[in-house]
Amino acid sequence: SGSNSPIISSLGAVAADLSGEYSDSRIILVSDLIENSDIISMYPSDWLETAEREKRNIAARRPMLSGILVEILFIPRPNRPQQDAALRDWWWALLEESGGRVARFTPISG
Secondary structure, three states: OOOOEOHHHHHHHHHHHHOOOOOOOEEEEEEOOOOEOOOOEOOOOOHHHHHHHOHHHHHHHOOOOOOOEEEEEEOOOOOOOOOOHHHHHHHHHHHHHOOOEEEEEEEOOO
16 A cells, blocks of 8 residues: 555646646546645544645645646546545645646546
8 A cells, every 4th residue: 555656746847847838738537636735634433634734734735726727637546535526526626726627537447
């Protein structure tokens, strides 16, 4: 349950590279959406409660996505109970609070 998976900071790094250079900025995120970093780990079953307690810390470290469309290609992982509607809704809210707009959320399989 755990190599490092810093999705939030990675989005911020990509967004910083896009800022101001393109009129139609879009990020395509291909991920299982299970963050595992110093910001938050979504592996424990109580990750959502932890996210609520750490709301200010997470908000201070969220990416700056102003004007960027985000397309999410979601990779479902068998036996990962945290991959539920709450996970999707949490990411959707984080991206919008960061100034981005979710253009698409599509589960994919191999």
